[in-house]
Amino acid sequence: MIFNSLFPDANIPNVDLATYVLEEGKRRFGQSKVSDNYALFDTQSNQSLTINQLDDQTRLLASGLYNKLGLRSNDTLLIHSPNSSNFVVTVLGTLKLGGIVTFANPAYNSRELAHQISDSKPSFIATCLDSLPTLFDAIKISGVEIPTARIFTIDSVETNLQGIRSISQVFGYEPFPRFSISNKQELVSKCAFLPYSSGTTGLAKGVVLSHQNIVSNIIQTNIYATLNNWHNDPSKIQRYIGVLPWYHIYGLVxxxxxxxxxGVGVVSMPKFQMQSFLKNVSIHKISIAHLVPPILINLVNDKTVENYDISSIKFFTTAAAPIGKELMLNLASKFKSIRVVKIYGVTESSPMISCAPYWNTEIESSGILTCNMQAKVIDEDGVELGIGQIGELLFKGPNIMVGYLNNPTSTAATIDADSFLHTGDIGYFDAYGNLFVVDRKKELIKYKGFQVPPAELEALLLGHPHVADAAVIGKYVENQATEVPKAFITLKKDLPPNTTVESASSSIKDWVDSQVSNHKKLRGGVHVIDVIPKSAAGKILRRVLRDNYNKDDSPASAAEGISNIKPKL
Known part of the structure; x- marks a missing residue:
């Protein structure tokens, strides 16, 4: 059975992303009756940009990228930075030349950043002054040649480092060939963004998102914005708080x-900090707050909230990680005038797939399919299921990725012959078109909205001199509304004298945590077992670990509780 959107299909214009965002923005900002109507406000520099000023700055950067640095259409620029107005200028300036933007978490260490550099092979990099040592080390590890002259910083201050320009030093005034979409095929295939995702399994892969993908998803998102009256009244201030990282597809799109x-003013914040968040909501009269469950938990539990006026907020949206019924009820109880809107999507769908409309009373559902979307639910044998039947969720629409970068095998395993994206998520549709996501088939762990590939941590664990074998799963922590990575290992026999299970697991955890970003740390612990359960083909049976590990998190008892697990083949 195919499930269709309840909305009629929307027209997807044959236009490049930068043109669509800027021209639509000018049209919508032009309709506003609010005088203080900036497009961007940067909380670090306290500077604001109107939509026209943003267009002007992106034009200056595009000129400099083309005439000074040599960026050409289809060249890739990696941006390695927290949120800022210059982040936006860099992305749009690159798109105006037909360049491709790939996004890296600024918290990545050298090894993690090197993986993305070696895979995406950017010709240009935009970063921050503080990140330069990590970046240079990552470039060396990757083996990719990137001349210093093609690296620039997007901090608001100029750099004195020899050979490294600041963004203002890149700005130029000479003409450049403005990229535009010439035909439908180019709209569908021309890559705009290259975020990284692990998909259903394995190490992070480059997700090729076309201009059509992103333009489509902006239109698909706007269906709900209009339906739910997020910002339909031009006489009122309409503002978003940009606290979610823009290197993440949810925050970006x-x-x-x-x-x-x-035509909504976006207030840029480099990271979430409760008092700063509340202060900016109050000052800028934020109307919509795009958040994730861990932030929502903080808002429910932190009494600091009572010291600020956040009554301007009409909606919280939540995505990137599951949100439980209890948290939804607590939010409704504490913030009676704020409606919580659930969104579902994945990086490979640019990202929105479904959202809760105003009439939705099923708080455990993820809303209904957005326009131009179809869905299937299939069982383990690929048989299509019907209403109320639980299986893997598949989706099709103009927002579905082109594929994985230079990875036809993974692409073919994820997008089938009928162009349906296999998400690896498990769920069902009810008779009213409501989507319920109940579990994940895929192995990807999500810590506070950030993706943690088990394969990456397993590979790292296997590099430790005391580890013979390893498996990593996600453990859900109820009071934090997030998963945490949890490792199971077997130990080598030639351990140092007097080594105990407790000391080995503790030292191995500390060793891994010292080599990964904050969101990849083994917060669920490292637990020693006798054997890693695997199938006859050698695939780790993570479901066995999930079903059988001891709930007591002390290393010794956890090891005792799981040591006799027998693989279910």
């Missing part, structure tokens, strides 16, 4: 670019 294209 649903907050930043959907906001700009809808």
């Amino acid at each position: 649903i907050c930043l670019f959907s906001g700009l294209a809808n």
Whole structure:
């Protein structure tokens, strides 16, 4: 059975992303009756940009990228930075030349960043002054040649480092060939963004998102914005708080670019900090707050909230990680005038697939399919299921990725012959079109919205001199509304004298945590077992670990509780 959107299909214009965002933004900002109507406000520099000023700055950067640095259409620029107005200028300036933007977490260490550099092979890099040592080390590890002259910083201050320009030093005034979409095929295939995702399994892969993918998803998001009256009244201030990282597809498309294209002022914050968040909500009269469950938990539990006026907020949106019924009820109880809107999507769908409309009373559902979307639910044998039947969720639409970068095998395993994306998520549709996501088939762990590939941590664990074998799963922590990575290992026999299970697991955990970003740390612990359960083909049976590990998290008892697990083949 195919499940269709309840909305009629929307027209997807034959236009490049930068043109769509800026021209739609100018049209919508032009309709506003609010005088203080900036498009972007940077909380670090306290500077604001109107939509026209943003267009002007992106034009200056595009000129400099083309005439000074040599960026050409289809060249890739890696941006390695927290949120800022210059982040937006860099992305749009690159798109105006037909360049491709790939996004890296600024918290990545050298090894993690090197993986993305070696895979995406960027010709240009935009970063921050503080990140330069990590970046240079990562470039060396990757083996990719990137001349210093093609690296620039996007901090608001100029750099004195020899050979490294600041963004203002890159700005130029000479003409450049403005990229535009010439035909439908180019709209569908021309890559705009290259975020990284692990998909259903394995190490992070480059997700090729076309101009059509992103333009489509802005339009698909706007269906709900209009339906739910997020910002339909031009006489009122309409503002988003850009606290979610823009290197993450949720923050990038649903907050930043959907906001700009809808004439909504976006307030940029480099990271979440409760008092700063509340202060900026109060000062800028934020109307929509795009958040994730861990932030929502903080808002429910932190009494600091009572010291600030956040009554301007009409909606919280939540995505990137599951949110439980209890948290939804607690939010409704504490913030009676704020409606919580659940969004479902994946990186490979640019990202929105479904959202809760205003009439939704099923708080455990993820809403209904957005326009131009179809869905299937299949069982383990690929048989299509019907209403109320639980299986893997598949989706099809103009927002579905082109594929994985230079990885036809993974692409073919994820997008089938009928162009349906296999998400690896488990769920069902009810008779009213409501989507319920109940579990994940895929192995990917999500810690506070950030993706943690088990394969990456397993590979790292196997590099430790005391580890013979390893498996990593996600453990859900109820009071934090997030999963945490949890490792199971077997130990080599030639351990140092007097080594105990407790000391080995503790030292191995500390060793891994010292080599990964904050969101990849083994917060669930490292637990020693006798054997890693695997199938006859050698695939780790993570379901066995999930079903059988001891709930007591002390290393010794956890090891005792799981040591006799027998693989179920």
